[in-house]
Amino acid sequence: MEIIETEIEGVRIVEPQVFGDPRGWFVEQYNAERYKAAGIDADFVQDNESFSSKGVVRGLHWQAAPHTQAKLVHVICGAVWDVAVDIRKGSPTFGRHVAVTLTGENKRQFYIPRGFAHGFIVLEDNTLFSYKCDNLYCPSADRGLRFDDPALGITWPEIGVPLTLSEKDKKHPTLDAIEPWEER
Numbered sequence: 001m002e003i004i005e006t007e008i009e010g011v012r013i014v015e016p017q018v019f020g021d022p023r024g025w026f027v028e029q030y031n032a033e034r035y036k037a038a039g040i041d042a043d044f045v046q047d048n049e050s051f052s053s054k055g056v057v058r059g060l061h062w063q064a065a066p067h068t069q070a071k072l073v074h075v076i077c078g079a080v081w082d083v084a085v086d087i088r089k090g091s092p093t094f095g096r097h098v099a100v101t102l103t104g105e106n107k108r109q110f111y112i113p114r115g116f117a118h119g120f121i122v123l124e125d126n127t128l129f130s131y132k133c134d135n136l137y138c139p140s141a142d143r144g145l146r147f148d149d150p151a152l153g154i155t156w157p158e159i160g161v162p163l164t165l166s167e168k169d170k171k172h173p174t175l176d177a178i179e180p181w182e183e184r
Helices: 032-037
Strands: 002-005 012-015 018-021 024-027 046-052 057-063 071-077 079-086 097-103 109-112 116-122 127-133 142-144
Touching: 057 079, 071 079, 071 097, 079 109, 079 127, 097 109, 116 127
Parallel strands: none
Antiparallel strands: 002 012, 012 109, 018 024, 046 127, 057 116, 057 142, 071 109, 071 127, 079 097, 079 116
16 A cells, blocks of 8 residues: 655545456455554544435534544545545644545545544545544534635536535535634
8 A cells, every 4th residue: 555645744645555357356445554554543433434426515524522533535436526624723734625536446545634624525426435433423523614615725626517515514614713623
């Protein structure tokens, strides 16, 4: 596997080794010892999946302390453009983001540490998205950030279909109105 460091410390792109032959392919999606050796030392306790159509936007989400979550995400089939936004109080990269295209074909993974808002736009119909979390979901700790806040400087891809957001995601505040994340 190859680890690609991004311009924001701690956010990483993982390219697992894919073994292919005439039968198809095999990939080891996660190995705790190998990931720990590569600097991703999270004790994942919950796996989630979402299934979406082209144009769905999910996020930007995080959980407040003490229920914060690091995530390791990937696409099983289909494609997304995935974004992590630094919301850590006092961070020199506060408000900046990293984005990566994840597809069932490229098999890339995206590691989002605690202290980041996370979201994605679905680029293809019938996209199955999977993520590991290092803390259990807690509804009362659920937080969000407006995905299209101009202060974030995110240029979301034009995909030729109307965007679909949940009612909750449509009402998220802008960066200047959130309480920055801090470990407690």
